[in-house]
Amino acid sequence: xxxxxAFDLEFATAADIAAAVKSGRISTQSVVEAALARIRNRDxxxxxxxxxxxxxxxxxxxxxxxxxxxxxxxxPLAGVPFAVxxxxxxxxxxxxxxxxxxxxxxxxxxxxxxxxxxxxxxxxLVGALNMGEYAYDFxxxxxxxxxxxxxxxxxxxxxxxxxxxxxxxxxGLVPFALGSDTNGSIRVPSSLCGTLGLKxxxxxxxxxxxxPFVTSLDHLGPLARNTRDLALAYDAMQGFDxxxxxxxxxxxxxxxxxxxxxxxxxxxxxxxxYFKCKTAExxxxxxRVAVALGADRDIEIPQAERARSAAFIITASEGASLxxxxxxxxxxxxxxxxxxxxxxxxxxxxxxxxxxQKFRRWYRDQILKLFAEVDVILAPATPxxxxxxxxxxFEFGEAKMPVRANLGIYTQPFSFIxxxxxxxxxxxxxxxxxxxxxxxxxREDVALRIAHTLETKGVVAAPRPSF
Amino acid sequence: MKRKSSRKPxxxxxxxxVRLSQKKSxxxxxxxxxxxxxLVAANAQALGLNIKPEWREGVIFNLGLIMRIAALVxxxxxxxxxxxxxxxxx
Numbered sequence: 001x002x003x004x005x006a007f008d009l010e011f012a013t014a015a016d017i018a019a020a021v022k023s024g025r026i027s028t029q030s031v032v033e034a035a036l037a038r039i040r041n042r043d044x045x046x047x048x049x050x051x052x053x054x055x056x057x058x059x060x061x062x063x064x065x066x067x068x069x070x071x072x073x074x075x076p077l078a079g080v081p082f083a084v085x086x087x088x089x090x091x092x093x094x095x096x097x098x099x100x101x102x103x104x105x106x107x108x109x110x111x112x113x114x115x116x117x118x119x120x121x122x123x124x125l126v127g128a129l130n131m132g133e134y135a136y137d138f139x140x141x142x143x144x145x146x147x148x149x150x151x152x153x154x155x156x157x158x159x160x161x162x163x164x165x166x167x168x169x170x171x172g173l174v175p176f177a178l179g180s181d182t183n184g185s186i187r188v189p190s191s192l193c194g195t196l197g198l199k200x201x202x203x204x205x206x207x208x209x210x211x212p213f214v215t216s217l218d219h220l221g222p223l224a225r226n227t228r229d230l231a232l233a234y235d236a237m238q239g240f241d242x243x244x245x246x247x248x249x250x251x252x253x254x255x256x257x258x259x260x261x262x263x264x265x266x267x268x269x270x271x272x273x274y275f276k277c278k279t280a281e282x283x284x285x286x287x288r289v290a291v292a293l294g295a296d297r298d299i300e301i302p303q304a305e306r307a308r309s310a311a312f313i314i315t316a317s318e319g320a321s322l323x324x325x326x327x328x329x330x331x332x333x334x335x336x337x338x339x340x341x342x343x344x345x346x347x348x349x350x351x352x353x354x355x356x357q358k359f360r361r362w363y364r365d366q367i368l369k370l371f372a373e374v375d376v377i378l379a380p381a382t383p384x385x386x387x388x389x390x391x392x393x394f395e396f397g398e399a400k401m402p403v404r405a406n407l408g409i410y411t412q413p414f415s416f417i418x419x420x421x422x423x424x425x426x427x428x429x430x431x432x433x434x435x436x437x438x439x440x441x442x443r444e445d446v447a448l449r450i451a452h453t454l455e456t457k458g459v460v461a462a463p464r465p466s467f
Numbered sequence: 468m469k470r471k472s473s474r475k476p477x478x479x480x481x482x483x484x485v486r487l488s489q490k491k492s493x494x495x496x497x498x499x500x501x502x503x504x505x506l507v508a509a510n511a512q513a514l515g516l517n518i519k520p521e522w523r524e525g526v527i528f529n530l531g532l533i534m535r536i537a538a539l540v541x542x543x544x545x546x547x548x549x550x551x552x553x554x555x556x557x
Contacts, residue, residue, distance in 0.1 A: 216552075216553065303543070305539065306539050306540060306543055309536045309537070309539040309540050310540045312533075312536050313533065313536060313537050313540055316533050324514065327516055328514075328515050328516060328517070331516070331517065331518075331519075331522075332519075336522070336525065337525075339522065339525075340522060340525030340526050340528070340529050341529045343511075343516060343518060343522070343526045343529075344507075344526050344527075344528075344529030344530040344532075344533055345529075345533065346510065346514055346516065347506060347507065347510040347514075347530055347533075348530075348533050348537070349537070352537040352540060352541055354551060355540055355541060355543075355545070356537075356540045357551035357552050357553065358545050358549040358550065358551050358552070359540055359543060359545065359549075360551075360552040361549065361550055361551065361552040362545060362549060364552065
């Protein structure tokens, strides 16, 4: 088998890699070796990987090449390298979830369901990725492993908590990666690192064998550099899973075959009020997307600020409850910023938490009514482009706001009720910023078609870093 | 309402915000800083949490933040038959 030198493996799409592997144009082993070489050469700058599963990846690559040689049909992600946020169980590794404490856990006995599904589609896991401690983070900074670094400016944050996922995909180490999103942790790093990110409907993808944060709000999903790759990964991961009690018993609904369908007739509105952009970059990004789509109306999201508040309360209390025993025994081993928030969270009055959960249902009912009027809602993904590592405040209109607490102000009101969202990067100069495409529950297909249309029009693209 | 594409969009809207049919709830005011400190001390004892002196300020700050943000939820009057939104299948 001859590898064609012209094939640009560095920024090749997952779809192109799979096609090349299936056709015999390139071997899986060479794809994986190239990915491992990129990780070796570039990750000392990006600090996105916390473990590289080289031996396993090469063994899988050989098995796929042998299967092809035997004439077996390969899966839709044949030979495509991917990596996962280190809260996913990877057989043989302790599931760190960004922490020091979890390093004492025994190695996982079995992969997370989503890894199993991706490898059943012949994708190849190459490692585990850096993240904010226990996913309680919007920056991608980590006191134990160091910050993951933005591929478009190494002095800037990736956004979090799936910071390593944003850096690894945006920096061209892997075509796609998995992250988790409780309040925005896929969409925020997608925005700051210039990748696409899909947070599917709550309950759509199994969370089995991943380290939780706030089970009421936890989602898993992919980050990629183009819509088709996002869709291919998403399709491979769909399906009911008894091992996750939240996973919906719902038929697989493939979206990849529908990406090229027209978006004519879709009613598209821009979220106003609470979501009105207060920085030039967010405003420019939303405006470009709205113009490209012919979005001709604004729409008010009722009680969005209160929704964010309720998400904050549920996160504080449920996250704290998860960690209560560890806080008693090993509080000194947490990132101080995370520890202080978790301890405070244990003291949240239960009556207010229940009220927040009741408000959640009320809010859901109001938002679902909006989808009788529109099919798609557009909103900024982050209030600003990537701040500097260690930066405490950012300018938000005429005010200054803390970075750590506020990067998710636009993402929380949607994940709070589990709506599907695709974050699409607008490649502004010098740094990208994303727009959220929000649809009704289970309509990931519509959001991805919109994203694909925007790519076709040249409005949305994952910028290639300059290093 | 039709949207004008511009760098300074008006805060126009297609729909009025939902008007609440209920009266505002009789919300308690968020506790003062001294009370938060007392709350932290009492809760730490009740929950068996050992808060080192150098952590105390951060915990008090964060619980104060939680209580201020929770006030936004607390002040929103919900009907008595409002259901929570957990995921559970019998």
